[in-house]
Amino acid sequence: MSEKQTTLLGASEAPPPVSEWRRFRRVFFQRKIVMFGLIVLSLLVFTAIFAPWLAPHDPYRGKMADSLSQPSMKYLMGTDIQGRDTLSRLIYGSRTALMVGFLVVGIAAIVGSALGLVAGYFGGIPNMIIMRAMDALMGFPMLLLALLLAAVLGGGIQNVIIALAFATLPGYARVMHGLTLSVKENDYIMAEKAMGSSNARTMLKHILPNALPPMIVLITVWLGLTILAEANLSFLGIGIKPPGAAWGSMVNDGYQYLLMNPILSFAPGLTIMVVAFAFIMVGDGLRDALDPRLRGLL
């Protein structure tokens, strides 16, 4: 009977493949500001990878004789009080910024999403414990909490990473929690359970992929904000230890010589601003390209 049916039905052939990827590219690359952000980020990653080849001088050891020299052909952005080349330190600082950014966001996003997913999926007591803990964490301003943790744990880059990951955790948990709550009510989750799927499988294979696009956007935006927060901590003297190069501490170092040699503070400050802005713009572009509600509008 079914063979006959197959031919009788006259069901249409597969429709021409509509490339989701093509739409994504079109929307994503349409806005110039997103392109700008993307170029900045590519440059940043390139700089961080090839820092040793790009930096004209040793970023950690300067010539005391060249202390606080003005921009010149030798030192394109001048030198700081210890005679270290600002440009080289800026280039090496990109490594700190990216490493802290990616590690913090990586840890916080994975742990936070897992917590939010479990809380949202199971509800009840797990939900109460996890989400109230997140609310408590959220009660502290992010930077204050990071400061507190960094002060307790002591300086050093790994403690900055732990502190920032902790402080940004609730953001991811809450968003994932909300997404899980809405996704899990869908019929296909019930259908999946009716097919004998376990809780873990349902969560990881069905809820998570559906919650991913908003999470990707959140992660991109938070990469920028995390780099900004790291710069803040470094500026306040908590964070990477000297002589390590971090943009935030460079701003602080140069701050004392602002009138004599403003580029010492302005160069890293502007870099922080542009990088954070680039991340946020790319996040915005990703939102436009990934949000199904904007389909047809963009």
Next chain:
Amino acid sequence: MTQGFEVYSNGEEQTMSTLLEVKNLATQFHTEGGVVKAVDGVSYHIDEQEIIGLVGESGCGKSVSQLSVMQLISSPGKIVGGEIIFEDQNLLKYEANGAKMRSIRGAKIAMIFQEPMTSLNPVLTIGRQLTETLELHLGMNGETARTRAIELLSLVGIPSGENRINNYPHQFSGGMRQRVMIAMAISCNPRILIADEPTTALDVTTQAQLLELMKAMVERFHASLIIVTHNLGVVARYAQRIYIMYAGRIVEAGTTKDIFANPRHPYTIGLLKCIPRLDEEKGRKLVPIEGLPPNLINMKATCAFAPRCSTGSKRCSTDPWPPLTHIGNQHYVGCFLNDEEKKSELSA
């Protein structure tokens, strides 16, 4: 194409044994407004390779009773009593999310849902979703699962499966998606297929095709089919027996022939009066059942249909809900109106 689906002829003489027996199932929802007895002492059974229909209005507990069988009731709902005997085991003894129950769901008892548009995961290809079930229950993998998935697609009437398998659900129409759902449901050769309002969301031509398809599939796989619907017309053609549900209870049960030719419960009679029939006299008007289905919160123990019933007696508002009584060959009715006088009054 039929490879892998051995069709053996089993003669008509094979004795039909009971496959699933639900006894006194009770499912309640504890809400802020009170206790909702969504399913209140429902008993039914289905034999091997039988097709039964479960008919009732919206909110009468049809779907909840089926989800209870699958143990897919989530908080604040709770199965508070009864037994669900499937292959000599009481399913309610198993933990709802335990490995044992999961090995039954999808593999032994499969379910097709009402809304084909939302019953498939939008971010996974249908191939991925089909093979997932095969991997889960039959331990297939990679190429084997893929081949089987393509076979299943052609079996349910989706041509060029090798291309369609890489499509996402949004590239399918509602009817096609329901076909995919049927393919998923039968993929592990289940004993029972529960179709929860499978055609409600589809247009009439597609409805007929899909019902035929489901019938063909359960015949092919020697499975039983439970059709849950609010449409008596849907089950008239396919079901061997029909259960009529009202307010969480079964009010009448019987063979399809008995239900249509000799309905005994006023509710069944009301339902039949409001659908058009081909064999009726010209000019008959369709008569709706007055009133609305009752709110199931904190219900009284008396017959819930009494307020809408045109033939109620005094007993209906004082005595507890009448139990199902046997009134003939496989025909049961839960109503006080059993004397001949009332019967003739009703059918007039």
